[in-house]
Amino acid sequence: MPDTADVPEAPVITSSDPESFPHSVLAERHPALIRRVRDAFPYGPAQHRALDALLKSATEGVIEALDGDAWWEAWGVDEYAGRTWFEVPFLWSESYFYRRLLHAVGHFGSRPWSAPWQGVDPFRPFKLAELAGPEAREEISALDRLAALPLEEQRTALLHGSLWGNRADLGFRIQKDDDEASAAELVADDSDALWQLLTGAGTLVLVADNAGRELVPDLLLVDHLLSHGHIERAVLHVKPYPYYVSDATTADVVDAVRHLTDAGTDHGRRLWSAMADGRIDLRAHPFSCGPLPYADMPDDLRAEFAAADVTVLKGDLNYRRLVGDRMWPPTTPFADVTAYFPGPVAALRTLKSDVITGLAPETEARLVAAEGQWRWRTSGTHALIQVRS
């Protein structure tokens, strides 16, 4: 089992409480996702049977070993085998669900001649529909208005575009009726500290989250930082395989850059050449699809983050992995729970799960008075920018 000895103590979140958000993800979101993936492709009988088996296992069954997967063996699958999905850490069981879903649809097929679905992204139709949608078109047409603003306003708008782009998470929207959450409030805002780190920096590591309407503003922010001399180079971490519905893979980066070039924007052309000359470098580390907190990251990934002037982690899942998926008292200092991280680190996240740290006592009190203990944590209507320099 991975070593988490350095992480301060707070209860690890599981899905065992039927009233909890994690329970609803396993009991409602995952079955709904299986239905949507099943309906999105003309899969054959073997895949339908595998999806039926996955649905049964995920809701009524137990964790099973993943034969021959060395990564998952290192990540604890044999230790958890035989336990229900609801009693192991929520972070772990969710990740395991995506690994099993991809296996069920043949994404990892081992023999090329019998593996026609190998490499097919089961979430691609949803991702493409989002990029083709009216909101994505409007966002492109807003770029001209953006260019007319003073530089400081441009960079703030781009930072907020990247931050709130995180609401465009397809997994989250499976459980929400309204496509766009309405209210929007920052519960912590360390953006001054972030701009200090991003001024005259050499390397920015950006750990991306979702494709489409989150990745496009992420890339626009990187383009701005490169074009205006804030940074010399960006290393963009994406997922090595489809994950958490809309998480960005290399194919999604290509689609996002093409989306910008096809629209005839200078941003698209600049991003394309920055990739060609190495100012934007892609990474797809296996640990990015791992079920563990970053405190357990392997040495090569640790070295990569240590070499950066600042690492920015996008989104809710990366936040859970950064601070540990635990029931922290909300005023626990962000600097304490990220002290292990090798180098300056920032989180840009809309709140879509129970985990929260780094709140001022008065902010927590106000949120609890208005919405109780839980709603504001998962509704996607609040966001944060937190920095540990």
Ligand SMILES: O=P(O)(O)OC[C@@]1(O)O[C@H](CO)[C@@H](O)[C@@H]1O
């Ligand atoms: O990382 P993201 O895309 O911002 O959010 C991922 C998410 O939708 O999935 C998890 C629950 O399934 C939560 O962490 C969050 O709600």
